Amino acid sequence: MIVAERKPFEEIYNNVRKHKSILVLGCGSCVTVCMAGGEEEVGILSSQVELGAREKGDDISVIGHTIKRQCDVEFFDDETAKKIEQVDAVVSMACGVGVQFCVERFPDAIVYPALNTSFYGATMEQGVWAERCAGCGECVIEEFGGICPITRCSKSLLNGPCGGSDSGKCEVDPENLDCAWQLIIDRMDKLGRLEELEQVRPPKNWSKNRDGGPRTITREDKRL
Amino acid sequence: MTESVTKTESKLEKLLASGAFAVTSELGPPKCADAEIVRKKGGYLKDAVDAVNITDNQTAIVRMSSVAAGVIAKGIGLEPVIQMTCRDRNRLAIQADLLGAHALGINNVLCLTGDHQCFGNHPESKNVFDIDSMQLLDMARKMRDEKLFQCGKKLTNAKDIPVIEPNMFLGAAANPFGDPFAYRVPRLAKKISAGARFIQTQCIYDMERFKRWMDEVRKRGLHEKVYILAGITPLKSVRMATHMRDNVAGLTVTDELFRRIEDADDPIAEGQKIAVEQIEELKTIPGVSGVHIMAILGEHTVAGMVERAGLLPRPKV
Amino acid sequence: MNKDPIIIAFCCHYCAFTAADLAGTMRQQYPTNVRIVRLPCTGKVDIGMLLHAFVSGADGVMVAGCEEGSCHFLTGNLRAVKRVAKAKKLLAETGVNPERLDMFHIAASQGPLFAQTATEFTERIKGLNMEISENADQDVSGPEKTSQNCKPMEKNT
Numbered sequence: 001m002i003v004a005e006r007k008p009f010e011e012i013y014n015n016v017r018k019h020k021s022i023l024v025l026g027c028g029s030c031v032t033v034c035m036a037g038g039e040e041e042v043g044i045l046s047s048q049v050e051l052g053a054r055e056k057g058d059d060i061s062v063i064g065h066t067i068k069r070q071c072d073v074e075f076f077d078d079e080t081a082k083k084i085e086q087v088d089a090v091v092s093m094a095c096g097v098g099v100q101f102c103v104e105r106f107p108d109a110i111v112y113p114a115l116n117t118s119f120y121g122a123t124m125e126q127g128v129w130a131e132r133c134a135g136c137g138e139c140v141i142e143e144f145g146g147i148c149p150i151t152r153c154s155k156s157l158l159n160g161p162c163g164g165s166d167s168g169k170c171e172v173d174p175e176n177l178d179c180a181w182q183l184i185i186d187r188m189d190k191l192g193r194l195e196e197l198e199q200v201r202p203p204k205n206w207s208k209n210r211d212g213g214p215r216t217i218t219r220e221d222k223r224l
Numbered sequence: 225m226t227e228s229v230t231k232t233e234s235k236l237e238k239l240l241a242s243g244a245f246a247v248t249s250e251l252g253p254p255k256c257a258d259a260e261i262v263r264k265k266g267g268y269l270k271d272a273v274d275a276v277n278i279t280d281n282q283t284a285i286v287r288m289s290s291v292a293a294g295v296i297a298k299g300i301g302l303e304p305v306i307q308m309t310c311r312d313r314n315r316l317a318i319q320a321d322l323l324g325a326h327a328l329g330i331n332n333v334l335c336l337t338g339d340h341q342c343f344g345n346h347p348e349s350k351n352v353f354d355i356d357s358m359q360l361l362d363m364a365r366k367m368r369d370e371k372l373f374q375c376g377k378k379l380t381n382a383k384d385i386p387v388i389e390p391n392m393f394l395g396a397a398a399n400p401f402g403d404p405f406a407y408r409v410p411r412l413a414k415k416i417s418a419g420a421r422f423i424q425t426q427c428i429y430d431m432e433r434f435k436r437w438m439d440e441v442r443k444r445g446l447h448e449k450v451y452i453l454a455g456i457t458p459l460k461s462v463r464m465a466t467h468m469r470d471n472v473a474g475l476t477v478t479d480e481l482f483r484r485i486e487d488a489d490d491p492i493a494e495g496q497k498i499a500v501e502q503i504e505e506l507k508t509i510p511g512v513s514g515v516h517i518m519a520i521l522g523e524h525t526v527a528g529m530v531e532r533a534g535l536l537p538r539p540k541v
Numbered sequence: 542m543n544k545d546p547i548i549i550a551f552c553c554h555y556c557a558f559t560a561a562d563l564a565g566t567m568r569q570q571y572p573t574n575v576r577i578v579r580l581p582c583t584g585k586v587d588i589g590m591l592l593h594a595f596v597s598g599a600d601g602v603m604v605a606g607c608e609e610g611s612c613h614f615l616t617g618n619l620r621a622v623k624r625v626a627k628a629k630k631l632l633a634e635t636g637v638n639p640e641r642l643d644m645f646h647i648a649a650s651q652g653p654l655f656a657q658t659a660t661e662f663t664e665r666i667k668g669l670n671m672e673i674s675e676n677a678d679q680d681v682s683g684p685e686k687t688s689q690n691c692k693p694m695e696k697n698t
Contacts, residue, residue: 009634040589047592048635055636154340155311155351159358159414161407162337163399163426172340185404198410200362200418203315203355203374 001030001122002095003129004115006041009048012091015112016049017058019088024049024114025080025102026066027094034129036115037093039066045093045114063087070098076105084109137208137215143196145187150204152180158201160184232368234331234393235303236275238541240422240451245507246514247535248305248424248453249526250277253293255286262288262296265523272527273517274538275303277334277424281312284344291321295328305395306330309338314354315363315374322364323379326390334395334424335360357396358418364394365419396420398452400437401430401476409440416449423450424516427457428502429468429477438511447511454506457518458529459485459495496529503533545574546600546666550659551590553583555613556649557605561659563652571659575603582606583644584617591628591642601641601666605658608646618646638669 016022024046032038042064053060065083067075070092076084084090084102089110092099096117103111119131134151140158141148150156154172161181164171168182188194206212231237240246249269254261269276276297280290287293294304306325308318322333337357341349355363355374363374371379371389381387396415402408412423428434434454441447459465465485469477481498488494499517506512519526530536552558558579564571580586583606594602604625606618622644629639643662647655 009631013635040587043589044592044631047589047596048631050596051592051632051637052635155337155353155356157337157353157356159356159418161402161404161411162357163397163402164340165403167403172342179403182404185407194410197407198414198417200358200414202362203359206354 001033001120002097002117003034003119003121003131004031004036004095004117006036006045006093007114007116009052012045012112012114013049013052016060016089016091017053017056019110020059021061021087021089022049022063023083023087023090024062024064025070025084025090025092025094026064027070027092027098028066028068029071031093031095031098031115033123034121035127037095041093042066045091070094071101073101073105076102081106135209136204136206137212138205143201144184145191145193147180147184147187149180149184152178152183154180156204157181158204232331232391232393235541236305236332237393237421239274239539240513242539242541244539245535246275246451246453247273247517247530247538248275248277248514249273249517249519249523250279251293251297251523252279252282252521253288253290255288257288259296262293263300266297266300266302268523269526270300270302271538272530272536274514275305275332277305277307277516280307280309280336280338281344282307282339284311284339284341284346286345291325291328291330294325294330298329303332304330305332305334307334307336308360309336310353310355310357310360311338311341311351314352318355318360319363319367319373322367322390322392326388326392331391331393332395333364333392334397335364335420336397358414361394361396361415361418361420364390364392368392368394393421394419395422395424397426398423399426400428400434401426408437409444409446412441412446412450413444416446420450422453422513424453425455426475427455427468427518429459429465429475429481431502431505432478433476435509438509442511451513452511453514453516454502454509454512455516455518456499456502456506457520458499458522458525459491460522461491462486496525496532500529500532503529503535507533545572546663546670547598548572548575548601548603548659548663548666549594549599550575550577550603550605551580551583551586552577553606553613553618554579554581556607556611557583557645557647557655559649560605560647560651560655563650564656565652567652569653569656571656572663575659575663582612582614582617583621584612584614586621586624588624588628588631591625592631595632595637595641600670601662603643603645603659603662605645605647605655608648611648641666641669 024042026039026042027037046062046064049060049062063083067080069075084106091112091114092102093114095115099111099113120133120135121129121131124130132151136150149158149160153160154170155162161179165179165182168179170177170179188197251265278290278294278297281287290306294306297304335357341347341351366372368389368391371387379387379389398412462485465477465482468475484494485491503515506515517526552561561577583604586604591602604621606621612618625644629642632642633639645658
């Protein structure tokens with residue numbers, strides 16, 4: 001899922017206090033799972049805004065509402081649309097996608113992001129999410145036994161490891177980061193495929209990544 | 225060394241091909257635009273070593289570019305080995321630099337991955353790593369041997385004028401002490417098949433472990449496909465020895481060496497003494513074609529060590 | 542002007558609530574403005590609930606659970622400790638003094654300790670309220686209250 005973190009309150013509040021009424025709009029998908037922008041977090045941010053306004057003597061009214069996803073138009077139903085239209089500004093607790101999508105659907109609304117969106121990741125344990133995919137557009141995970149070197153190697157090496165691999169850890173963060181290439185070698189060894197790593201892999205086609213420009217995928221067979 | 229497919233203008237390659245025991249060293253360019261300091265540091269190394277590596281934003285700290293500093297060094301008669309990392313440049317910039325470096329008389333390139341920018345003074349920069357050191361070797365080799373750019377298009381020149389390819393003597397780094405240990409020799413083999421013809425190793429503070437690595441290297445016949453220059457960095461203090469042992473990834477320091485520095489009245493002198501002893505020992509190990517002396521902030525000490533190791537004067541090629 | 546502060550005390554059934562009960566039986570006095578909310582365990586407490594108490598008008602919030610290692614549900618009180626710590630940070634972000642919220646560990650048999658804790662916490666909150674009203678009286682520059690008027694913030698809990 002997309003993993004994000006809530007911005008510091010001060011940053012959010014400096015935008016909010018420009019307005020008299022706001023809607024804190026949560027998202028029920030990825031950001032709920034990574035506990036950054038779901039219904040619970042909407043409640044917390046709403047309370048914080050009320051307390052902050054009280055402390056600063058600002059006059060702001062806050063309503064909170066959560067929809068299933070902010071990246072599909074069908075979830076911006078009439079009830080949600082009405083709330084968006086009745087307030088001065090929206091604080092979207094969705095990922096960067098949802099914030100922009102909301103702006104596109106409601107061009108007259110002022111929408112602030114409440115989160116810093118970071119990566120595609122998985123839940124390691126409750127409260128810990130780690131990056132697993134870089135969205136490079138040309139998945140070669142199979143060549144490495146199921147471990148993505150683009151994402152998990154700090155230098156995205158296709159012919160790693162580099163000299164900074166020490167005791168299975170990456171030099172960039174030896175306490176917390178595994179060396180992806182140690183993982184790949186161990187895994188390929190276990191699969192009996194270690195020899196395959198002796199081939200020099202050619203340079204990656206980064207044009208399929210964001211380097212080639214913002215991407216769109218179209219399925220003509222699915223268009224109505 | 226039986227396989228020497230290419231013939232470049234490199235003095236280092238010629239010396240190694242002659243069977244002589246080579247000595248190379250390192251020069252860190254300045255953190256400003258001063259050409260004179262490059263000449264000064266280079267001056268210490270001239271006639272003491274066969275070639276001088278010019279580092280490339282080492283440890284991700286900005287310094288004068290290695291190509292520029294290399295050309296300045298060449299201007300005072302040194303044989304530069306330009307270090308090129310993949311951290312700061314994409315494949316276009318690297319190919320352009322290879323063409324330019326060769327046009328300015330550079331004949332040696334050491335292809336490196338590069339330290340992550342988090343270690344340096346610009347940790348907020350975007351890292352490039354468009355390609356890695358293997359792909360860089362491969363790319364440079366194809367430019368030289370097949371006169372092709374990485375995209376597959378030919379190098380060209382104006383009509384009726386011959387194409388000049390970047391005819392570089394290509395090198396790579398190897399770490400006999402790093403992890404994953406079992407993969408280190410296969411990785412060396414891979415670098416050779418990518419195009420490396422000389423190797424400079426990480427500095428040695430555990431000779432036994434280095435010898436074990438050389439055993440594996442010889443077993444696979446790799447010493448006949450590539451010239452191996454063993455890395456030496458003289459220790460200067462207990463603090464340095466501790467740092468090397470504890471903070472530098474993939475380095476081990478034996479207790480014996482550590483004790484010698486600890487007990488010494490003059491650790492700098494002792495460190496140099498150890499270095500000279502190591503050079504003497506390396507001369508006897510089959511498959512080792514030379515030494516690469518990295519005297520951090522100590523270019524002026526290199527000549528003395530080379531002399532004491534009985535390696536002066538340097539042969540002329 | 543010093544009205545009695547409104548204090549909400551989230552107490553776990555197995556320890557702190559029982560201690561509060563015991564305080565009553567033992568006729569140990571504690572301020573009447575401490576309003577007890579009984580929970581099965583302090584592990585039930587979540588950050589939203591704590592902030593909501595302040596939004597609803599509480600001057601101070603106590604979370605009282607079992608001693609470490611004695612939680613009836615094993616680790617509920619440990620979870621509460623973390624959540625209270627986070628809630629304090631969120632309060633500080635908004636300019637509310639994080640000392641208005643705190644976690645206490647009180648065993649079921651410690652009736653007098655409950656009374657003492659409730660009394661001391663009430664005094665703490667009264668003190669904080671007094672500071673604010675003093676600063677408000679002296680403050681002629683305008684209505685805006687900033688965290689500078691409150692006691693210095695706790696750095697990390």
